[in-house]
Every structure is written in C-alpha cells, then in structure tokens.
Amino acid sequence: MRRGRRTRGPTREHERADERHGADVLAAGGPSDLPGRVRAGDRPGHAPVRGRCGQGGGEHGAGGRVGVPRGGDGTEGERRVSTVTGRESGAGAGGPDRAGLLESDPLLNHEYDGIREYDNPTPGWWHALFFGSVVFSVCYVLFWHVSVFGWTSEESIAARRVVEYQRIFGALGELSNDEPTLLKLMADQRMMAIAAGSFRGACAACHAADGGGINGVNLTDDHYKNVRAITDIFGVITGGAANGAMPAWRNSFSNNERVLLAAYVASLRGTEPGSPRAAEGEPIQPWPEPPEGGTRAEVGRVEGGGGGGGGGA
Structure with a gap:
C-alpha cells in the first residue's frame, strides 16, 4: 500500500504568535471579526500560511502585517491594516507609517522627516482674542480717523494747545x-x-x-x-x-x-x-541792560542738533 505524503500545516510557533496577537487585539477592544493577516515566507515565492485565530474560520490578525518587497533589494517591508477601518498603511501602502495611531486621529496631510502633525483646532480664547482685535481696530479707525462721531484727534490737539497757551501766556x-x-x-x-x-x-x-x-x-x-x-x-x-x-x-x-x-x-x-x-x-552793539533789579536768565545748553538748510539772523 502506497503511503500518501502528509501536507505540513501551520507550525506551533505560528499558532502561538497568532493567539497572542488575537488576544492583544481583543483586550484592546477591537472587533471580533477582524481583517485577516498573512505572513510572507522567508524567501520569494513561498506560499503564505493561513493562521487559525477567531471564529468562523476567518483569517486572523487584527492590525496584521503583510510582507512586501521594499526598495527593490529583495528585503521584506510590511503593511499595517487598520483595526478600525481595514485600510492599509505603511511602506507597502504608499503612505507614511502611522504606527500607534488610529485612523480617527486628526492629522495634517504633510510630514517633515517622517513626523506627522496633529490637526488640532486653535483654542477658543485665541479666536476670541483675534475677533476682538478686529472689532477694536474697526472702532478705533472710525473714532479716531474717519470721525463718524463728529470729532477728530486734530481737534483734541488744538484744544490742548489752547489750554497750554493760556497756562503759559495767560498772566502775560x-x-x-x-x-x-x-x-x-x-x-x-x-x-x-x-x-x-x-x-x-x-x-x-x-x-x-x-x-x-x-x-x-x-x-x-x-x-x-x-x-x-x-x-x-x-x-x-x-x-x-x-x-x-x-x-x-x-x-x-x-x-x-x-x-x-x-x-x-x-x-x-x-x-x-x-x-x-x-x-x-x-x-553790532551789545544788547541793552536788563531792567533795574533784573538779571539775565542763564540759558542751559542742550546737547545735540540736526542738519538742514537755513539762513539766520
């Protein structure tokens, strides 16, 4: 009687790895019907091995990894499958690696040296300060420059000048x-x-x-x-x-x-x-002498000066 050749199934090492991965996903609150994960062989052309984790005989490994060639040198890259949406990301998915991040995390659509930036909204106090500044600027222009209220800064300056003039020359x-x-x-x-x-x-x-x-x-x-x-x-x-x-x-x-x-x-x-x-x-002759009992005030020097044209006395 001719003995048939036994087909070698998944190794115990693969099964233990699959069980640990499935337990981690379930402990994290992931769905029970997770997308499958297959692991590429150690050499090109090697058939992938299907694991046995989860009910219904489905493929296992939430957030699983699929070996893919990377860089054209035969080395093995990997793709990550989201535990939430099932979408792939990583070196084999044509996008940046989002390891440790959920698909729901708000990220901007750019990166710097592989670093992604969260798209968080500015705080409410910043918006209040910004719009408050805009309102204040409009009111300032209307009040001080456009004079919609019938008053200008020039009038204020003129009024202060009159007061100062009276203070100086009022008694004279x-x-x-x-x-x-x-x-x-x-x-x-x-x-x-x-x-x-x-x-x-x-x-x-x-x-x-x-x-x-x-x-x-x-x-x-x-x-x-x-x-x-x-x-x-x-x-x-x-x-x-x-x-x-x-x-x-x-x-x-x-x-x-x-x-x-x-x-x-x-x-x-x-x-x-x-x-x-x-x-x-x-x-010319000296100035007349001050009135009797009076003395000429001492004129203090002030350092500095400017340039410009001028004639003079």
Missing part, C-alpha cells in the same frame, strides 16, 4: 516786540525754559541746539547779517531771511510765541557752544 496777556518786554523775558528762567523747547523743535536743525550754527548762522557771537537791534530778531523769525533759506514762522507760531522765541535767541548771544560756526555778517 498780548506781548509786544519791544526792548523792555524782550529784556524782561530774557530774565525769566521759566519763560526761557519754555522758549528753549520751541527753539529745539524749529531752529536747532539749522542753528544747533546750543545756537552754535550748522547750516544756519552762529547765534552766540556778536556778528549778525540781518539784525542791528534786539527788536529785529522778531522780524527775521516772522518773515524769514536769505531768500527763504531762513523760513518764515508767522503761520507756525503765534505772536506771543514769536516774541518769546526772539527773546530766547537774543539770550544765546555771549554763550559758548560746543562747535561754533565761523562768524558771519557785521558786529
């Missing part, structure tokens, strides 16, 4: 461009400090902050081009000089501010600037 009234007024202002330390701010803003670019001159003339020496008396300084400030090189300030400063500025320019005569410009024009 309307100033006159005469020697007694100029000499009195030159002896007032507070008035000279106020005038110094106007000088730095309007005159320092050409005459330097200390009056030594940059493009404009030196205001600290005894030589003048357009001034012969102390009262002539007011006219140069008001109407300009040197064919526009010295601009006219009649539209920029009020009468009182120009008188105060003229007194400050006169007070610079005889001071010692840091880098004086060479004298220009003709020497």
Whole structure:
C-alpha cells in the first residue's frame, strides 16, 4: 500500500504568535471579526500560511502585517491594516507609517522627516482674542480717523494747545516786540525754559541746539547779517531771511510765541557752544541792560542738533 505524503500545516510557533496577537487585539477592544493577516515566507515565492485565530474560520490578525518587497533589494517591508477601518498603511501602502495611531486621529496631510502633525483646532480664547482685535481696530479707525462721531484727534490737539497757551501766556496777556518786554523775558528762567523747547523743535536743525550754527548762522557771537537791534530778531523769525533759506514762522507760531522765541535767541548771544560756526555778517552793539533789579536768565545748553538748510539772523 502506497503511503500518501502528509501536507505540513501551520507550525506551533505560528499558532502561538497568532493567539497572542488575537488576544492583544481583543483586550484592546477591537472587533471580533477582524481583517485577516498573512505572513510572507522567508524567501520569494513561498506560499503564505493561513493562521487559525477567531471564529468562523476567518483569517486572523487584527492590525496584521503583510510582507512586501521594499526598495527593490529583495528585503521584506510590511503593511499595517487598520483595526478600525481595514485600510492599509505603511511602506507597502504608499503612505507614511502611522504606527500607534488610529485612523480617527486628526492629522495634517504633510510630514517633515517622517513626523506627522496633529490637526488640532486653535483654542477658543485665541479666536476670541483675534475677533476682538478686529472689532477694536474697526472702532478705533472710525473714532479716531474717519470721525463718524463728529470729532477728530486734530481737534483734541488744538484744544490742548489752547489750554497750554493760556497756562503759559495767560498772566502775560498780548506781548509786544519791544526792548523792555524782550529784556524782561530774557530774565525769566521759566519763560526761557519754555522758549528753549520751541527753539529745539524749529531752529536747532539749522542753528544747533546750543545756537552754535550748522547750516544756519552762529547765534552766540556778536556778528549778525540781518539784525542791528534786539527788536529785529522778531522780524527775521516772522518773515524769514536769505531768500527763504531762513523760513518764515508767522503761520507756525503765534505772536506771543514769536516774541518769546526772539527773546530766547537774543539770550544765546555771549554763550559758548560746543562747535561754533565761523562768524558771519557785521558786529553790532551789545544788547541793552536788563531792567533795574533784573538779571539775565542763564540759558542751559542742550546737547545735540540736526542738519538742514537755513539762513539766520
């Protein structure tokens, strides 16, 4: 009697591996009817071996692996089958490996060096801050620039300027461009400090902050081009000089501010600037003496200055 050749079935090692894998999946709460898993042979062309895990004789191995060639070198790659949707991923599935991640995990459709990024929504406080900023910006533009409420920032600036003007000149009234007024202002330390701010803003670019001159003339020496008396300084400030090189300030400063500025320019005569410009024009007589009992205020030097064109006194 001819003895038949026995067909070799799955080894005990395969069965134990399948049982461990099935137990792990069931313990994790996976479905009972899981997609199958087949394991490729150790060499190309070797027939896959069907395991025996699960009911109904179905193929076993939730999240199973299927050997696939990878890289063209005959080495074995693997695909992972999702325990939720049955979809494959990994080297053999044409996509990045999502080991340890469920299909329901929200991921962005890009990766960096194999690293995937979660597609988590921004927090609610961030949205509130963003939309609040948009609303605030619209209200700010309407209130400060478009003036839908009949009010502008220019009006506020003008109102504050009037208040400041009254604070400075309220007790003095309307100033006159005469020697007694100029000499009195030159002896007032507070008035000279106020005038110094106007000088730095309007005159320092050409005459330097200390009056030594940059493009404009030196205001600290005894030589003048357009001034012969102390009262002539007011006219140069008001109407300009040197064919526009010295601009006219009649539209920029009020009468009182120009008188105060003229007194400050006169007070610079005889001071010692840091880098004086060479004298220009003709020497003139000294200013009249201050009123009886008065002394000329000490003019403090302010470092710095700017550039620009300018004529001068």
